[in-house]
Amino acid sequence: MANLTEEISKRRTFAIISHPDAGKTTLTEKLLLFGGAIHIAGAVKSNKIKKSATSDWMEIEKQRGISVATSVMGFNYGDYKINILDTPGHQDFAEDTYRTLTAVDSVIIVVDVAKGVEQQTRKLMEVCRMRNTPVIIFVNKLDREGRDPFEILDELESELKISVRPLSWPINIGAKFKGVYNIYEQSLDLFTPNKQRVSERVEIEDVNDRRIDENIGEKDAAKLREDLELIEGVYPEFSVEEYLKGQVAPVFFGSALNTFGVKELLDCFVKIAPAPRPIVAEEREIKPDEDNFSGFVFKIHANMDPNHRSCIAFVKVCSGKFERNANYKHIRTGKMMKFAAPTAFMAQKKNIVDEAFPGDIVGIPDTGNFKIGDTLTSGEQIHFKGLPSFSPEMFKYIENTDPMKSKQLEKGIQQLMDEGVAQLFVNQFNGRKIIGTVGQLQFEVIQYRLLNEYGAQCRWEPISLYKACWIESDDAEALAAFKKRKHQFMAVDRDGRDVFMADSNYVLQMAQSDFPKIRFHFTSEF
Ligand code: G4P
Numbered sequence: 001m002a003n004l005t006e007e008i009s010k011r012r013t014f015a016i017i018s019h020p021d022a023g024k025t026t027l028t029e030k031l032l033l034f035g036g037a038i039h040i041a042g043a044v045k046s047n048k049i050k051k052s053a054t055s056d057w058m059e060i061e062k063q064r065g066i067s068v069a070t071s072v073m074g075f076n077y078g079d080y081k082i083n084i085l086d087t088p089g090h091q092d093f094a095e096d097t098y099r100t101l102t103a104v105d106s107v108i109i110v111v112d113v114a115k116g117v118e119q120q121t122r123k124l125m126e127v128c129r130m131r132n133t134p135v136i137i138f139v140n141k142l143d144r145e146g147r148d149p150f151e152i153l154d155e156l157e158s159e160l161k162i163s164v165r166p167l168s169w170p171i172n173i174g175a176k177f178k179g180v181y182n183i184y185e186q187s188l189d190l191f192t193p194n195k196q197r198v199s200e201r202v203e204i205e206d207v208n209d210r211r212i213d214e215n216i217g218e219k220d221a222a223k224l225r226e227d228l229e230l231i232e233g234v235y236p237e238f239s240v241e242e243y244l245k246g247q248v249a250p251v252f253f254g255s256a257l258n259t260f261g262v263k264e265l266l267d268c269f270v271k272i273a274p275a276p277r278p279i280v281a282e283e284r285e286i287k288p289d290e291d292n293f294s295g296f297v298f299k300i301h302a303n304m305d306p307n308h309r310s311c312i313a314f315v316k317v318c319s320g321k322f323e324r325n326a327n328y329k330h331i332r333t334g335k336m337m338k339f340a341a342p343t344a345f346m347a348q349k350k351n352i353v354d355e356a357f358p359g360d361i362v363g364i365p366d367t368g369n370f371k372i373g374d375t376l377t378s379g380e381q382i383h384f385k386g387l388p389s390f391s392p393e394m395f396k397y398i399e400n401t402d403p404m405k406s407k408q409l410e411k412g413i414q415q416l417m418d419e420g421v422a423q424l425f426v427n428q429f430n431g432r433k434i435i436g437t438v439g440q441l442q443f444e445v446i447q448y449r450l451l452n453e454y455g456a457q458c459r460w461e462p463i464s465l466y467k468a469c470w471i472e473s474d475d476a477e478a479l480a481a482f483k484k485r486k487h488q489f490m491a492v493d494r495d496g497r498d499v500f501m502a503d504s505n506y507v508l509q510m511a512q513s514d515f516p517k518i519r520f521h522f523t524s525e526f
Pocket of ligand 1: 018019020021022023024025026027140141142143144254255256257258
């Protein structure tokens with residue numbers, strides 16, 4: 001299957017992650033410009049607004065000026081086929097981002113040079129670390145006043161808990177910013193503030209080349225040489241192997257808004273970032289170049305039209321070739337399925353495709369068959385490892401306010417949970433349903449969608465909880481004793497697993513010390 005191997009080696013599937021406002025949208029847009037996928041700056045943002053206007057539910061996000069939707073943008077760059085998986089900018093939808101990270105082969109992290117590492121970046125990095133996802137860091141907004149680059153590097157290491165290695169180096173910052181020295185390619189890129197133009201490159205032999213002095217002045221050239229010497233002394237040589245293992249993150253500096261340093265980032269990215277790699281399923285390791293198709297659902301896009309209960313399931317192709325109208329097995333239900341209108345996402349357009357390869361994302365129109373994490377195969381019984389659920393941060397009881405519509409409410413809750421909008425726990429003591437989210441906005445979205453798509457009305461009741469902990473023990477008696485003692489706080493998740501709903505950190509710590517035989521987990525994958 002030479003064709004398959006070749007297609008796989010071309011694929012680069014990744015996500016850009018950042019704290020809101022660091023420049024993720026701007027960088028995405030500039031990458032699309034280089035790929036010829038869009039022709040004017042501003043297209044990504046304006047497209048977001050247009051999309052949200054198509055559905056009432058999306059009004060919520062429009063009003064708040066945020067993007068709830070996660071989409072895929074594919075484009076060709078040289079010989080490469082690049083798929084960028086967009087992640088929601090708003091932190092209330094962090095759960096969506098966690099899940100998207102399970103479908104990428106690497107990530108680019110954007111950090112604001114003035115703000116350094118912010119909270120959401122730290123959290124997302126934890127997910128990358130759990131999965132050893134290779135990470136490249138882009139330090140953005142060098143055209144603005146910011147922090148000392150060495151200080152930023154130290155912070156990246158300590159806050160993101162990963163070794164770093166600068167592959168480019170800035171010459172001054174803010175108003176005095178002159179450009180970057182590209183360590184990876186041994187070249188000098190001069191900065192001209194211009195949103196549409198690519199930077200000017202000065203060809204040089206090495207760091208001692210006089211042309212550096214001629215272009216940036218002797219003083220800055222001397223400082224640059226000093227900095228570079230320090231870098232060589234402090235940071236070990238960059239190793240692609242360590243990067244691929246997720247042990248070291250190469251760092252680039254630039255300004256996304258000025259399209260500066262972006263091409264250099266992209267050129268290095270396509271060379272070093274991994275093509276789709278083998279994935280360990282429950283049964284065995286699945287290699288991308290196997291003949292048989294396999295893939296999993298990592299995202300389900302909400303009903304866009306409340307009159308037709310249809311959504312789009314996003315499937316990441318893991319192995320083999322996906323073909324339109326072929327028969328595939330939906331492992332959870334055992335049903336064989338055929339897809340007549342799968343879509344691919346190229347240049348921001350959705351087109352029906354006949355085939356897709358590992359690393360690609362296909363959108364499958366669905367009417368409620370799929371759940372997040374479902375596996376599709378050519379027939380083999382494979383289960384891709386469950387995508388972890390993290391303990392939610394906010395909890396509320398959900399109550400029915402229209403007794404005539406309790407069936408609709410049940411169904412709505414079930415489908416929204418299948419989509420992964422939030423997590424449902426049922427308290428075993430009083431039978432009440434608890435919805436857990438990572439942010440307040442999700443409660444509003446759920447209430448709105450239940451009403452608009454299912455005709456069901458609900459209200460929220462406060463409940464004071466700190467964390468949901470999945471518990472287990474090798475000692476059945478100890479487990480039973482724990483559940484008895486904490487019976488008021490025991491719940492089950494949607495898969496029927498035991499969850500201890502701790503109402504404070506103190507209670508949790510006491511429980512951990514009083515019951516040493518119980519293991520407490522903060523994610524559902526252990
Ligand atoms: P996000 O997706 O990570 O939330 O960030 P986004 O790209 O929307 O960028 C946030 C703000 O930072 C935007 O300004 C954007 O123009 C600006 N920005 C991005 N990269 C750079 C850069 O390299 N230098 C400077 N100086 N600014 C940058 P805004 O005023 O919020 O939006 P807009 O009205 O300019 O679009």
